[in-house]
Structures are given as structure tokens and as C-alpha cells.
Amino acid sequence: MKSQDIRSQFLSFFEEKKHSIVPSAPMVLKDDPTLMFVNSGMAPFKEYFLGHAQPKNNRIADSQKCLRVSGKHNDLEEVGYDTYHHTLFEMLGNWSFGDYFKKEAIAWAWELLTEVFKIDKDILYVTVFEGNEEDKLPMDTEAFELWSAFVDRDRILKGNKKDNFWEMGDQGPCGPCSEIHVDIRSAEEKAKIPGKDLVNQDHPQVVEIWNLVFMQYNRKANGSLEPLPNKHIDTGMGFERLCMVLQGVQSNYDTDVFTPIIREVEVITEKKYGVNEAEDVAIRVICDHVRAVAFSIADGQLPSNTGAGYVIRRILRRAVRYGFTFLDKKEPFIFRLVDVLSKKMGDAFPELKTQKQLIENVIKEEEQSFLRTLDQGLVLLNRIVEETSGNTVLGEKAFELYDTYGFPIDLTALILAEKGLHLDEKGFNEELQKQKNRSRAASEMSTDDWTILQQDDVEEFIGYDTLEATVKITRYRKVTSKKEGDMYQLVFNLTPFYPEGGGQVGDKGYLEDPHGDVVYVLDTKKENNVIIHFTKNLPKDVKQTFKAAVDGKQRYRTECNHTATHLLHQALREVLGSHVEQKGSLVRSKHLRFDFSHFSKLTTEELRDVENFVNARIEGRLPLIEKRNVPKEVAIADGALSLFGEKYGDTVRTIRFGSSMELCGGTHVKNTVYIWHFKIVSESAVASGIRRIEAITNDAVKDFYFDHDRVYFKMKEMLNNAQEPVKALHSLQEENSNLKKQIEVLLKDKAKNMKGELEAALTEINGIQFLAKKIDLDASGIKDLAFEMGSKFENLFLLFATEQDGKALLSCYISKPLVSEKGLNAGQVVRELGKYIQGGGGGQPFFATAGGKNPEGIAEALEAAKKFLI
Incomplete structure (x- = not known):
């Protein structure tokens, strides 16, 4: 059975059981501070489990893209070395939000696996929660008895809290679970060891394929459990593992999910999969990682140096490193796998097809960049080797190479071994642990449980229509972090504060009680569909009524910039072409940033045309036409632009200014005239095929022109109030250029005159002509003089x-000749003598330089030079 058919059959089965089939949510999370990526099928539905929103249907099924490379669920280092762990994987799932529970979930799982997919019942095992004294939870006898109707009791195994109690995190919804495991070993192997003895023992052919989670508790901050108001079902089945079972192979990589990519790697690298284990690991790593990176880019997350972007960059660099080390690929090649990936999975995930060119360009540029890093790292590693006395390279040095330059530690160890040297792994790990401790300490945070003041099913956002409201606090909690100290998070029954989202920053403002006491709102964010207001202090009486007021000036400036991004998007599509798509934005009160797909630097004329286009719409006084609660399909059919990687509900809000129309939840000016003026301040590259424009509007533009006027008049004054300052500046530049040429001639003459004196000052030490002297020349003159001598x-x-x-x-x-015969090295000389001038440097064995901040040490350095010849 082909993988496409397996996915389709799963969804059809649950559709017949009255489940709504929903598309996979974007893998990159934007409104959940606890997660960077969707790491399980339930992550997109957290708001339903927490009771912060109601699904359209209480029964849902889907195939969700997941990424496990950070935090609690991190499978990165296992990938490639075994045959069943992945960074990106599909999780097939069926969900019940307060509807059916254990009985139906267990019966339907068994029906699907054994009757629809025809998996032999005799190779299946199930596990149930054995209970836990710490949480005072008994064994899940209900699940045990329900399974007994389908499975022999000796195939129902008891599992501990680690394996059979699923938790979202340290706090939140959780519950016991039942796992379904499959034993695909040969009959001979089964005769030696019973399958039940290998369940949850990391055996590659005895693996879990489906986990049924019975969500019925809430884990509080103090560790205690309380029953949830409603009981839910959350299941997750590994698509790749299911394909392995149904296609009768022994590895996920032998399924048609991966074989087309493996064949392409074989063609590109001229290596045969299945011949050499080290090469096989490398091929598996590359085939897995290209999927993770491609899907992330398609969902809007580009590789970068921070946060989620750094995780994606790290995955891709791991793939490049394995290709470099084990497949002898010293040029970009992973980007070439995107074509076969999009053909294989593009029907189920159309974003791979629509974003194919962008994905290829970004991956290729990242490959080129990291290969340059590897080249630079090899030079630096050779320098470290030169400076090493003995046969052990200090872990501290290797860590610097890893931490500062991104050079992989396993590659360092491999190269050192080839040179007959040993890596101080203990020292490296100590430095790595210190860094992790510093990072952990900086991000350490504790969150109290919510204190509930009143139940409110709907927290209404009214900030589109007003900046002030009378509100009540429905819940609050204290959050403590090393970085911010104590903060409070408040939730209101309704709020005029816009929460950070869609690139727009969250509102600031204040709460005022009836006595005039004020607490400032420092930020507003959205977490799992709940709007949270951040304050440094808690109001004296949290149960009273407050006046909530948004900082109107900041909101107004932010709205000017947000509306400008819509006009900018339209302008770029008009000037550059319809291929332009928004790839990210940041909308603050002082400036805006807009990332978009385009494959070349914008010319001066194009930038001017874009500016003029936007300013024409500002001068055109276009009114805001806003529609709320429009069915998404209707809005898109009407021409509204939607963004890849954004999660939209069934109904959306549309924003129109003239012919610019987009799906948007942000706030905007009522008329473009309020923007006053739009000015681009920079245009640059973010990644291959991604450009960035930074711009300003309104008051920031006025300040921009005021500053330029001030600089202009100051410059004119320095040019003696010349009538034509540009012409006067050109004259100065020409005069300066002529003077520089004259100085160069003088310095060369000076060096020639000095050469004879220096040659006469040479002394012989052990057959070597030696001279250490302070001279009055610049660096270029000194180098020329040295090479002439x-x-x-x-x-x-x-x-x-x-x-x-x-x-x-x-x-x-x-x-x-002295370098080769005597072993002298100019780089080592200047590094050692550089200590006298409180500096350092390096270069080639025959010529090197060092700079320092202590000229008083020159005499000692010159005197110490003799020791290299004695």
C-alpha cells in the first residue's frame, strides 16, 4: 500500500466516524511561548483542551506535521543512527473534545489497525498505565478491561509514568495513555525472545505506532493533579512507522516516504545505500533533515542565528556536515533534493510546491555559507594544531572553534585523529556545560497557577473600536524569571489592548482603579487564544472594576506603520511582479520591517517607484474598509491575500485600502491620509530569495527630514557656506586623493632611503641575518620594505x-628557506611577542603581523625577538 493511500484511508475511516478532517496546522508556532514548533499532534488544539476556545466539531482527525528537535521532545541525535526516529514526522490523529472517551477510542483503533489495515493481531501489544503512588493514581483498570475485549490479557502490558502518562509540560492538561506496539521481527527472532519483553526497549523492530491519550487531569504548578471539567481523547500515530508495517519493510527509510529521496542522494553522491554503515547513516540524516528544513521554510521560518531559526539552521548544518564528512560532498547538493520531495509530498502538503523555488534557494545559500565556515574552520583548526605542544588539543580551544565559528566538534575530533592527535573531550564537555548553565540560568522561569476570580467563557477583544473600557480581572498569575524578575499576567473579561500578532507589537497602557491608583500594562500577548496583559505590579484590590486605557499615541503610530505594510506589499507586487509574497513583518510604533520573496537587490529606481506608489495611496486618502467574521473561502475568493505559515480560523477579518485587500487581525488607521508620508530607510538581503525593507511613517519621517536638514546645514557650514555644497565636496575629495598619492610616493622614497641603513644594521646570529628595529613607516610600507630586503x-x-x-x-x-629548514614560523613569533604590546595577531609562516594597545612594550618585544634564534 502506497503512503498516500495509507494517509487517505486513515482520514476516510475517521470521517465515517463523524470526524471533521482538518488540514495540518503550520509547524512553526506563533502564539504559544512554551513551544517553538508543533512537536505533537495535539499542540494546535491546546486552546480546546484548556477550555479557551470551542472547536466547530467536537470530533476532529488530521495528519499533522511535527518537529522534535528542541526542549522536552528532542530526537535529533538519534536521527540517522536508528531507523525509526525523525526530526520531522507526520502524526495521524483523531481527537475528541469532551465527546467520546476510552471505549470508542480503543475500539476504533483496533478496528482500523486489524480490520481496515489488516495488521496481524498476533504482532500487536498494548500498554496501560500501571498507576503512580506519587500522584496517588491507581492503575487504569478501565482501559485494561476495554482492551481485554480485543487482545489476549498477556499482550496487555503495564507501563510506568514515563511511558504511559502523557503530559503537555510541567503544567497543563495530562492523563494516562495506552500505547499500541508492533513486533515485525522474523519468526526465528520471536522464538528466541518474546515481543512483550522488548516493548519500550528501543528495539528497531518492536516499536510503538499509536498512542491513545486519555486527557482527564490538569497538572498544577505545585505538581498536584485536578480533574478537568471535560474528558478528552488525543491520539497520535506515527505515519512513517505505520507505512513501515503496512509495506512490510524493516525500516522507516525503506518505505516509499523516503526511498525516492534516497535514490536521488545516490545519484548525486555516487554512493550506494546499504553498502557502508557510516555512509548509510549520513544518507538517512540528509533525507530526514531536508524534509524538516523544507517544511519549516514553507511555513515561514527561515534559518537564522536566534530562536526557531537557529534550530532550523542547526538541522541543515548537521546534514551538510554528514555529507561533507562521509559522502565527500564539498559543494552544495541538498537543495537538489527539494524537487523530488515536493513531487512526493506536494499533493498532501501543497505549500511544498508553491514554495519550491524559495526553499531551494534558501537551502542552497545556507549550504554555501556553512561550507565556507567549514573551510575557515579548517584553517583555524590547523592553526590550533600548530600551537599545540604534545598530542592533546585542549577542550577549551575546540570549544572556541565550535562556539564562535560553528565548527562541528565531531569533525574536529575526526580531523585530529587523522593527524595522530587526541581531543580533550572532557574539557570540551565542561565548557559546553558551562554555556548551557549560563543559557539555562538566563531563561529560567517559574509560573504560578492561575488564580481564578470569576469564570468568563468569552474574553472579548474590543480594541478595534475603542482604546478605553471598564474591565474586571478574571484571572491572574505570577511569573518569575531571572531576566525580568517578578511579573504578573492578567486576563480581563474584555480588553481594548491588542495582543502581539501578525507582526504587530502588543499594546501598552494602564489600569486605573476607582481611587486613582494606576498599574501600567507593559505588554500584551496572546497565549492559546487567551489575551494576557503583563504588569510589574498587581493592583491593590484585584476584585474591583478598572478603567483600562491603551497608550493612544503608540497605538496610532503603530497603526500608521501597519497600514503602510499593506500598501508596501501591494506596491512591491505592482513594481516587481506578482511573485512577491510577504515572508514576515515587524510593526512597531517607530518603524516597520517587511520581508518578501524576490531574487535580486532592488535598484534605486525600483525603490523610488515603490515609495512613490505607497505615497500616492497616502495622498489618495483611501478609507479603511473592514469586514469581520467573513468565511475564509469567501474572503479569498473575493481577492484577499493570505500568508503562508499563518493559522486562520473558519472566519476571518479582511482589510481593504483601495485595491489592497488582505486577511489581517491587526489594527489600522481609518484613512491612509493619517500615515502622512512613507520613507524607505534600507533594503537588504535576509536569505537567498528573501529581501527586507525597513521604513518609517508619520512622526518618524518628520524626525528623519529634520535630522537630514541639520546635517545638511552643518556640512554646508563646514564647506564655508558654499553655494554648491556637492560640487565643493567633490573638489575636497579630489584634493584628498591627490594628496594621498603624493604621500605614497614620499613614503616609498623614504623606504628606499631607509633600506640601505637597515641592511647595514643586520647582524648575524647562528648563520641567520637578524634585525629587530622600530621604524617610522605605515603597515603597507613596512611590508614592501621587508619583502624587498x-x-x-x-x-x-x-x-x-x-x-x-x-x-x-x-x-x-x-x-x-628558514621556515622549511629551521622550523621558524612568523605567525608563532608575533603571537608570542604580541603579549608585550598587549595584543595579538597572526599570518603566514613567512610573514605575519600583530597589533596591540601598549606601544611602551615595543622595546621589550624587539629585545625578545633574539630568543627565537638562540
């Missing part, structure tokens, strides 16, 4: 020093 003498050792602008410079030249 070197062309005359074959056994020359020079150390020249100079002082410029209060800093010291040492330059060392050593004749190449």
Missing part, C-alpha cells in the same frame, strides 16, 4: 615595529 637575502629574520595613533604594530618576515 627578503629578495636580497635568503636567510633573513626581520622584526619591525611601528607606533601609530597610540597603538603598536609588529611585523615579522622570515625567509622561506
Whole structure:
């Protein structure tokens, strides 16, 4: 059975059981601070389990893209070395929100596996929760008895809290679970060891394929459990593992989910899968990782140096590293796998097809960048080797190479072994642990349970229509972090505060009680469909009524910038072409940032055309036409633009200014005239195929022009109030250029005159012509002089020093025969002598320089140079 058919049959089965089939949510999370990525099928539905929203249907089924590479669920290091762990995987799931429970979930799971998919009942095992004294929970006898109707009792195994009690996190919904395991070993292997002895023992052919979670408790901050108001079902079945079972193979990588990608790797690398274990691991790593990176980029998360972007960059670099080390690929090639991936999975996930060109370009550029890093790292590693005495490279040095330059530690160890050297792994791990401790301490945070003041099913946002409201606090909690200290999170029955989202920052403002006491709202965010207001202090009496007021000035400036991003999007599509799509934005009160897909730098004319287009719409006084609660399909049919990677509900809000129409939940000016003016301040590249424009509007534009006026008049004053300042500046530049040329001639003459004196000052030490002297030349002049003298003498050792602008410079030249015959190295010389001038440097074995901040140490450095020849 093909993988497409397996996925389709699963969804059809639950559709017949009256489940709504929903598409996979974007893998990159934007309104859940506890997660970077969707790491399980239930993550997109957290708001339903928490009771913060109601689903349209209480029964749902889907195939959800998941990524497990950070936090509690992190399978990254296992990927490639075994045959059943992945970074990205599909999780087939059926969900009940307060509807059916254990009886139906167990019966339907068994029916699907054994009657629809025809899996042999004799290779299946199930587990149930054995109970836990710490939580005072008994064994899940209900699940045990329900399974007994389908499975022999000796195939129903008891599992501990680690394996059979599923928790969202340290706090939140949780409950016992039943796992279904499959034993696909040969009959001979089964005869040796019973399958039940290998369940949850990390055996590659005895694996869990489905987990049925019975969500019935809430874990509180103090660790205690309380029953949830409603009981839910949350199931997750590993699609790749199910394909392995149904296609009768022994590895996920032998299924048609991966074989087309593996064949493409074989063609590109000329390596055969299944011949060499090290190469097989590398091929599995690459085939897995390209899926994770491609889906992430399609969902809007580009590789970067921070947060979720850093995780994606790390995954891709791991793939490049395995190709570099084990498949001998020293040029980009992973981007070439995107084509076969999009053909294989593009029907189920159309974003792979629509974003294919972008995904290929981003991956290719990232590959090129990291391969350059590897080249630089090899040079630095060779330098470390040169400086190492003995056969052990310090872990501290290897960590610096890893931490500062991104050079993989396993590659460092491999290269050192080839050179007959040993890596101080203990020292490296100590440095790595110190870094982790620093990072953990900086992000350490504790969250109290919510204190509920009143139940309110609907927390209404009224900020589109007003900036002030009379509110009550329905719940609050204290959050403590090392970075921010104590903060409070407040939830109101209704709120005018816009929560951060869609690129727009959250509102600030204040709460005022009837006595005039004020608590400032420092930020507003949305978490699992709940609007949370951040304050430094808690009001004196949280049960009274408050006046909630948004900072109107900041909101107004932010609205100007947000509306400008819509006009900018339209302008870019008009000027550059319809291929332009928004790839991210940041809307603050002082400026805006807009990322978009385009494959070349914008010309001056294009930037001017974009600016003029936006300003024409501002001058056109276009009114805001807003529609709320529009069915998503209707809005898109009417021409509204939607963004890839955004999660939209069944109904949406549309924003129109003239012919610009987008799905948007942010706040906007009532008329474009309020923007006043739009000014682009920079245009740059973010990644291959992604450009970034930063711009300003309104008051920021006025300040921009005021500053430019001030600079202009200051410059004019410095040019003696010239009538044509540009012409006067050109004259100064020309005069400066001529003077520089004259100085170069003078310095060369000076060096020639000095050459004879220096040659006469040479002394012989152990057959080597030696000179260490302070001279009055710049760095370029010193280098020319040294090489001229070197062309005359074959056994020359020079150390020249100079002082410029209060800093010291040492330059060392050593004749190449001395480098090869005597083992002298100019780089090592300047690194050691650089200590005297409180600096350092390096270079080639025959010429190197060092700079320092202590010119007073020059004399000692010159004197110490002799020791290299004695």
C-alpha cells in the first residue's frame, strides 16, 4: 500500500466516524511561548483542551506535521543512527473534545489497525498505565478491561509514568495513555525472545505506532493533579512507522516516504545505500533533515542565528556536515533534493510546491555559507594544531572553534585523529556545560497557577473600536524569571489592548482603579487564544472594576506603520511582479520591517517607484474598509491575500485600502491620509530569495527630514557656506586623493632611503641575518620594505615595529628557506611577542603581523625577538 493511500484511508475511516478532517496546522508556532514548533499532534488544539476556545466539531482527525528537535521532545541525535526516529514526522490523529472517551477510542483503533489495515493481531501489544503512588493514581483498570475485549490479557502490558502518562509540560492538561506496539521481527527472532519483553526497549523492530491519550487531569504548578471539567481523547500515530508495517519493510527509510529521496542522494553522491554503515547513516540524516528544513521554510521560518531559526539552521548544518564528512560532498547538493520531495509530498502538503523555488534557494545559500565556515574552520583548526605542544588539543580551544565559528566538534575530533592527535573531550564537555548553565540560568522561569476570580467563557477583544473600557480581572498569575524578575499576567473579561500578532507589537497602557491608583500594562500577548496583559505590579484590590486605557499615541503610530505594510506589499507586487509574497513583518510604533520573496537587490529606481506608489495611496486618502467574521473561502475568493505559515480560523477579518485587500487581525488607521508620508530607510538581503525593507511613517519621517536638514546645514557650514555644497565636496575629495598619492610616493622614497641603513644594521646570529628595529613607516610600507630586503637575502629574520595613533604594530618576515629548514614560523613569533604590546595577531609562516594597545612594550618585544634564534 502506497503512503498516500495509507494517509487517505486513515482520514476516510475517521470521517465515517463523524470526524471533521482538518488540514495540518503550520509547524512553526506563533502564539504559544512554551513551544517553538508543533512537536505533537495535539499542540494546535491546546486552546480546546484548556477550555479557551470551542472547536466547530467536537470530533476532529488530521495528519499533522511535527518537529522534535528542541526542549522536552528532542530526537535529533538519534536521527540517522536508528531507523525509526525523525526530526520531522507526520502524526495521524483523531481527537475528541469532551465527546467520546476510552471505549470508542480503543475500539476504533483496533478496528482500523486489524480490520481496515489488516495488521496481524498476533504482532500487536498494548500498554496501560500501571498507576503512580506519587500522584496517588491507581492503575487504569478501565482501559485494561476495554482492551481485554480485543487482545489476549498477556499482550496487555503495564507501563510506568514515563511511558504511559502523557503530559503537555510541567503544567497543563495530562492523563494516562495506552500505547499500541508492533513486533515485525522474523519468526526465528520471536522464538528466541518474546515481543512483550522488548516493548519500550528501543528495539528497531518492536516499536510503538499509536498512542491513545486519555486527557482527564490538569497538572498544577505545585505538581498536584485536578480533574478537568471535560474528558478528552488525543491520539497520535506515527505515519512513517505505520507505512513501515503496512509495506512490510524493516525500516522507516525503506518505505516509499523516503526511498525516492534516497535514490536521488545516490545519484548525486555516487554512493550506494546499504553498502557502508557510516555512509548509510549520513544518507538517512540528509533525507530526514531536508524534509524538516523544507517544511519549516514553507511555513515561514527561515534559518537564522536566534530562536526557531537557529534550530532550523542547526538541522541543515548537521546534514551538510554528514555529507561533507562521509559522502565527500564539498559543494552544495541538498537543495537538489527539494524537487523530488515536493513531487512526493506536494499533493498532501501543497505549500511544498508553491514554495519550491524559495526553499531551494534558501537551502542552497545556507549550504554555501556553512561550507565556507567549514573551510575557515579548517584553517583555524590547523592553526590550533600548530600551537599545540604534545598530542592533546585542549577542550577549551575546540570549544572556541565550535562556539564562535560553528565548527562541528565531531569533525574536529575526526580531523585530529587523522593527524595522530587526541581531543580533550572532557574539557570540551565542561565548557559546553558551562554555556548551557549560563543559557539555562538566563531563561529560567517559574509560573504560578492561575488564580481564578470569576469564570468568563468569552474574553472579548474590543480594541478595534475603542482604546478605553471598564474591565474586571478574571484571572491572574505570577511569573518569575531571572531576566525580568517578578511579573504578573492578567486576563480581563474584555480588553481594548491588542495582543502581539501578525507582526504587530502588543499594546501598552494602564489600569486605573476607582481611587486613582494606576498599574501600567507593559505588554500584551496572546497565549492559546487567551489575551494576557503583563504588569510589574498587581493592583491593590484585584476584585474591583478598572478603567483600562491603551497608550493612544503608540497605538496610532503603530497603526500608521501597519497600514503602510499593506500598501508596501501591494506596491512591491505592482513594481516587481506578482511573485512577491510577504515572508514576515515587524510593526512597531517607530518603524516597520517587511520581508518578501524576490531574487535580486532592488535598484534605486525600483525603490523610488515603490515609495512613490505607497505615497500616492497616502495622498489618495483611501478609507479603511473592514469586514469581520467573513468565511475564509469567501474572503479569498473575493481577492484577499493570505500568508503562508499563518493559522486562520473558519472566519476571518479582511482589510481593504483601495485595491489592497488582505486577511489581517491587526489594527489600522481609518484613512491612509493619517500615515502622512512613507520613507524607505534600507533594503537588504535576509536569505537567498528573501529581501527586507525597513521604513518609517508619520512622526518618524518628520524626525528623519529634520535630522537630514541639520546635517545638511552643518556640512554646508563646514564647506564655508558654499553655494554648491556637492560640487565643493567633490573638489575636497579630489584634493584628498591627490594628496594621498603624493604621500605614497614620499613614503616609498623614504623606504628606499631607509633600506640601505637597515641592511647595514643586520647582524648575524647562528648563520641567520637578524634585525629587530622600530621604524617610522605605515603597515603597507613596512611590508614592501621587508619583502624587498627578503629578495636580497635568503636567510633573513626581520622584526619591525611601528607606533601609530597610540597603538603598536609588529611585523615579522622570515625567509622561506628558514621556515622549511629551521622550523621558524612568523605567525608563532608575533603571537608570542604580541603579549608585550598587549595584543595579538597572526599570518603566514613567512610573514605575519600583530597589533596591540601598549606601544611602551615595543622595546621589550624587539629585545625578545633574539630568543627565537638562540
